[in-house]
Amino acid sequence: MSILSSMTSSSKTLSVVQRESFFDDSFFKDSWEDFDKAVQSILDKFDDTGLKVDTGSRSKCRDVYSRIRSSKIDEDLYASQALQITEKDGKFQAVMDVKDFNPSDLQVKVVDDRVVVEGKYEKKSEDGSSMSSKSFYKEFTMPPSADIDHVATALSKDGVLTVKAPKREGDAAAKPAGALTSSSSASSSSFSSSSHQSSSSSTSMSSTKKVSMSSSSSSSFSSSALSSNMGMDSLEDMTKDMKDRLVFSHENVNLKLPQ
Template sequence: MSIISSMTSSSKILSLVKRESFFDDSFFKDSWEDFDKAVQGILDKFDDTGLKVDTGSRSKCRDVYSRIRSSKIDEDLYASQALQITEKDGKFQAVMDVKDFNPSDLQVKVVDDRVVVEGKYEKKSEDGSSMSSKSFYKEFTMPPSADIDQVATALSKDGVLTVKAPKREGDVAARPAGALTSSSSTSSSSFSSSSHQSSSSSSTISSTKKVSMSSSSSSSFSSSALGMESLDDMAKDMKDRLVFSHENVNLKLPQ
């Protein structure tokens, strides 16, 4: 009985606060820089003109990013998505572009020590005869010092989602370096993926793809380790704790 109990997950759906446009709403001010970095990452990956995001070029850069996103999203749901994760002083923050996903299907929930973001992306064919649907799924493991009970989310009118978790009150910061790792960490880095595809005579095709990455035991998030790690190492550690999956469904619409 105790084994069964320990495997049971607790889940809570979070209220998604609707706000004004991302860069026009001061509520998001502490996330502006993070989103600029996220957009810069996509530009560096797909644009060869050397554009750099700053206050003056922000509008132009977002336009270029939007064109890249539109052209790449059908190839890979995640590769062209602006996403930035930061952890500082025990606090967690994620900002991501979810403009292409149906807001009515967008859901954020807490499952144990993780935050799960789910949604749906739908697109009609050019001739309007069929529709493509992909499910959106991202999972974040919170750092041990983050207060999972105080996770808050907000969605801007132009489709930028923020997820924040403050530092837990009374948390003891002084812990040995290397003592804190994500709940999915193992003694060595691991990478696993699985895919499934099936079709039927009704012209319905579905496929699922899941990729999970776990950080190695050397990845730590204690206050003493944060002072030693480079920003690149921190970014890699945080990206290693993401789980991506999506499902594609093509439906033949009635004539």
């Protein structure tokens, strides 16, 4: 499904509640561990000092993460972004760093069974003569049992966004081990990333560059039964790999600012 077609579906824009700093506000307490995991994943990818995030090292690790993010964001909006998705007992939760995106341009929507997060990243050149602008787009598919009518989102003042959907009331309780009925129907997803770059003394574009890629790091869910030969090890692997379906897209436009 293309981004355009998904956005023409029935959608609802959510109100983003403004909160205090992420680790100082107990409202976010059940997301602290998830964000620590998100930061750890970026440290594991880009830092070679072996830092491990825990309550004692959290501040230092976040400082290192921030430096990594600052140095990498102009290369790729997403590769260095702390992001963690959790689906458990029919509930959905996403926590992500959006500190570098303009809060006034940050928007969260529910589109059918998906959560869409959009924003804008802008940066002036060192001499202040030009502006770089990139659009930010992420899409998450929620599990069938999540209550899409009660999706809630909040933004800490230090730029951590949470999106949560409770389990829909009336759904059957989770089945005990040995009576599992939900499975991953397709362990694949599409990642698309487009970049349009231009630089001129007017607002006209002079060049366009597009890049697309694909990966298999997410899964969608259905109510079909697990095959008889899928044991608990397979289920654990599936849960470990369980991620949101992400569609990444951004545009990069350099405009000459008036003197």
